Amino acid sequence: MHRLWKVIILLVILSPLGIIIPYLVKAGSAWGEWGPDEIKELVGYIPAGLERLSSLGKPLLPDYNLKGWEEKPITYQSIGYVISGLIGVGLVAGIAFLIGRILSRR
């Protein structure tokens, strides 16, 4: 089991490949989010409901990066990505563990 956690950590360390390779081959924004501006470029207008709802979330680490690092070079973004990965892995594993403990009785 410990070995498997080491694999997870290794994957987190390698995860910046998930932004570097798309960057190198000029693929679109990697996280499936068009801002309203991009929508406007694509269809010529911003759908009213979309504009209203799109600013709903206030994520702590938007796009798996540190706040204020959006315009930094890809090296910085990679560091932000690894930090985000560690935080995310810790959070989901912790919550899953807690919920598992609550639900399991034997």
Place this chain on the structure above:
Amino acid sequence: MVFIFGGDIVHIPDGYLGPQTYGTMFGIMVPLWIKASRVLNKTLKMSQVPLIALGAAFSFVIMMFNVPIPGGTTGHAVGGVILSILIGPWATLLVITIVLVIQALIFGDGGLTALGANCFNMGFVLPFVGYYTYRLISGNSPINSKRRIIAAGIGGYVGLNIAALFAGIELGLQPIISHTDKGVPLYSPYPLSITVPAMLGEHLMLFGWVEAIVTMAAFAYLLRTNFIKEWEYA
């Protein structure tokens, strides 16, 4: 083939689905979440809890590996089928729900209003379709047979594609359901005739294969290293 979406739209963001749709999707998910809790309450052993945590960590990190279509969009594996083989599809539903909630809340990946839809597509459709495809193909073959590895890969491919199809349908319904008096769409503006081929196309061509390879590699690795002693759901 037109790639209209600027990213993996299986994580539907806020604003793409109108209230009728996202409300309905939450309405569908609530009984599924309750059912999953009941199933785990009956079947989950204390000794399996670390595996649940590991599964959540794996799903989270594997989704960080965005695979690009050069000049186009990106997508990624979810790990829903390998998780189902390890911990069962109902536990997988809860695990992927936890992952999607954290992604939406902390990282802005996938919308808060769209959580019901995203949990349905990636947490329910993908694992259940993929897992039962795997079970059907693997039949009674021995646990470490080639047939099972291939069955797992096909499960991953089919599961992710059906999930993408659902996402395409949910998005494509928006201009029909929600528009102004003049017919201008309020949410996702593209019709079914665009969203379904776009979603299915990129997943059939690339992202489904990514899920298949991840599923087969993880399964083969776990079998070879013998870390998992009980394959209760395999």
